[in-house]
Amino acid sequence: xxxxxxxxxxxxxxxxxxxxxxxxxxxxxxxxxxxxxxxxxxxxxxxxxxxxxxxxxxxxxxxxxxxxxxxxxxxxxxxxxxxxxxxxxxxxxxxxxxxxxxxxxxxxxxxxxxxxxxxxxxxxxxxxxxxxxxxxxxxxxxxxxxxxxxxxxxxxxxxxxxxxxxxxxxxxxxxxxxxxx
Amino acid sequence: xxxxxxxxxxxxxxxxxxxxxxxxxxxxxxxxxxxxxxxxxxxxxxxxxxxxxxxxxxxxxxxxxxxxxxxxxxxxxxxxxxxxxxxxxxxxxxxxxxxxxxxxxxxxxxxxxxxxxxxxxxxxxxxxxxxxxxxxxxxxxxxxxxxxxxxxxxxxxxxxxxxxxxxxxxxxxxxxxxxxx
Numbered sequence: 060x061x062x063x064x065x066x067x068x069x070x071x072x073x074x075x076x077x078x079x080x081x082x083x084x085x086x087x088x089x090x091x092x093x094x095x096x097x098x099x100x101x102x103x104x105x106x107x108x109x110x111x112x113x114x115x116x117x118x119x120x121x122x123x124x125x126x127x128x129x130x131x132x133x134x135x136x137x138x139x140x141x142x143x144x145x146x147x148x149x150x151x152x153x154x155x156x157x158x159x160x161x162x163x164x165x166x167x168x169x170x171x172x173x174x175x176x177x178x179x180x181x182x183x184x185x186x187x188x189x190x191x192x193x194x195x196x197x198x199x200x201x202x203x204x205x206x207x208x209x210x211x212x213x214x215x216x217x218x219x220x221x222x223x224x225x226x227x228x229x230x231x232x233x234x235x236x237x238x239x240x
Numbered sequence: 241x242x243x244x245x246x247x248x249x250x251x252x253x254x255x256x257x258x259x260x261x262x263x264x265x266x267x268x269x270x271x272x273x274x275x276x277x278x279x280x281x282x283x284x285x286x287x288x289x290x291x292x293x294x295x296x297x298x299x300x301x302x303x304x305x306x307x308x309x310x311x312x313x314x315x316x317x318x319x320x321x322x323x324x325x326x327x328x329x330x331x332x333x334x335x336x337x338x339x340x341x342x343x344x345x346x347x348x349x350x351x352x353x354x355x356x357x358x359x360x361x362x363x364x365x366x367x368x369x370x371x372x373x374x375x376x377x378x379x380x381x382x383x384x385x386x387x388x389x390x391x392x393x394x395x396x397x398x399x400x401x402x403x404x405x406x407x408x409x410x411x412x413x414x415x416x417x418x419x420x421x
Contacts, residue, residue: 192369
């Protein structure tokens with residue numbers, strides 16, 4: 060897991076993959092699966108939809124910290140499993156055979172098996188819309204991993220894997236943020 | 241373009257494709273390209289990141305209406321083109337050879353060439369985070385179209401096409417919203 064330029068960290072999320080969100084409430088680590096999220100600015104900021112129905116929510120709000128971890132398609136059954144059980148009864152790292160790594164700025168752990176991780180601080184909670192605004196403070200990318208395809212939830216129990224890449228960098232040049240190049 | 245169940249309309253957006261947003265300010269139609277968006281609830285509600293730097297923003301705020309149109313990968317050059325020019329100088333429907341169709345509840349037009357369209361009303365503007373919350377009021381899907389693969393922006397000028405579908409409906413059953421089945 061190598062450091063990844065913070066000014067490029069939004070590119071880990073913009074395509075809309077299913078992601079994992081880790082928290083630590085001071086006693087234990089937890090993980091939730093999220094597909095309702097977006098980039099909010101290049102610095103980077105992110106928004107996730109979550110609320111009291113997620114067990115991780117209390118830890119997120121109390122500690123104002125989390126890690127966004129980006130899994131790949133070979134991890135789909137772990138990711139769906141994490142999303143369909145509760146951290147109240149389960150140590151999700153143990154159950155799903157995932158390795159917590161110490162983060163630098165937050166207590167929430169990175170996930171070693173993921174393609175990338177972004178340490179985040181909560182900068183705002185928009186309770187009436189169940190939205191939490193996050194600011195990324197450090198990012199990491201596994202440069203030796205073979206499987207790099209993420210996957211996307213449709214919302215009906217099916218998922219779509221990353222397919223072919225298309226390059227439109229020349230057309231997009233004037234619109235790209237400075238930090239991405 | 242057939243009517244599509246509103247309770248399933250969030251599944252058109254959840255995977256995070258690049259989308260087009262149409263508006264009509266009372267005088268003319270406009271289109272913008274967006275990849276910073278997410279589902280906010282199943283009813284459905286959506287959130288998009290936009291602001292005064294987009295020419296469509298004034299019409300969106302004034303009329304409190306728009307259409308989210310979902311393009312497919314064969315339309316990528318039109319979509320990137322729309323995202324890299326301004327509606328001030330350009331009639332984007334004409335320039336990119338797209339056909340506006342009359343919507344039922346809003347003045348903003350559907351785009352005939354897209355895979356799907358969702359008529360939306362603005363329900364909230366969170367100015368400090370450049371977010372607009374939308375409520376979907378009608379949805380449409382082109383059931384005869386051959387190309388159905390959407391595409392996702394990475395943010396660095398590259399894009400990823402929808403790849404293989406993976407079915408986890410059995411594992412996800414308890415978590416799916418009633419309206420999606």
